[in-house]
Amino acid sequence: MGYSIKTISQKTGLSQYTLRYYEREGVLPEVSRDEHGNRCFHDEDLELLSLIRCLKDTGMPIAEIKQFVSLEREGREALSEQCKLLEAHKRQIEEKIQFFQSFARKIDHKIAYFHSLEQESKAELK
Amino acid sequence: MGYSIKTISQKTGLSQYTLRYYEREGVLPEVSRDEHGNRCFHDEDLELLSLIRCLKDTGMPIAEIKQFVSLEREGREALSEQCKLLEAHKRQIEEKIQFFQSFARKIDHKIAYFHSLEQESKAELK
DNA sequence: GGTTGACTTACAGTTAACTCTAAGGTCTAA
């Protein structure tokens, strides 16, 4: 019989506000309703949301996620299109990882430099 | 005799608007002026800006960068404080790298799954 | 000596991604 918005909010870590916002904006396809008009999420929604989180947290803007999700509705004809999007995004993630690693090294150098300054200061006090 | 804002904008890739905004907000310490009141950047500014870019691009909010930079003015007493900030940030970058790597794998699985669906579709057409 | 171009300030506007409020419906437990 499906999950309430509260449950999905807890399971995904996205606020109820955000879930409604995502549906409004078309990031999430229309969620089905129960007899009272309340949202009724299913396992497919949960699965899609997990992919959406993944895309979002790796820096894909929601406009682009929306595009990806809208291809979902077009079925098999759109599969290669979706693959292209994912592959392009994966390359971006990999670039980001490279960036982050080089930044981490840079920060390391800065930290080492700061430590050497501290040692100097201590030496002066003697 | 120092660099103009235009030069610095080109060297750092930050817009002139952004550079002024950073100074206004205290992300950048007060930049010295020439006899006409125009900003006159020096190599130290350039160096600090390169660290600022690095912190920003690895996800540090500018409010926190501001805090880090304000410690700069306090000289040697603040060094260990600055180190702590950098070290904490480095840990965050490393966590992000982990995250990104696991997300990249997840996207890989999705791509593989999509490819298998495509193969299926082709097989059906025979 | 007028125009062009780079700069200045103060302040208003924009964008993305939420986040909240108001006003209301429905169900359950005391």
Place this chain on the structure above:
DNA sequence: TTAGACCTTAGAGTTAACTGTAAGTCAACC
């Protein structure tokens, strides 16, 4: 039967980080 917990919508408000505009100064070129 009423208080409380849940949900709904429409639409307004917030936040971070810029980005743009307006009005003005100054120097260099034609």
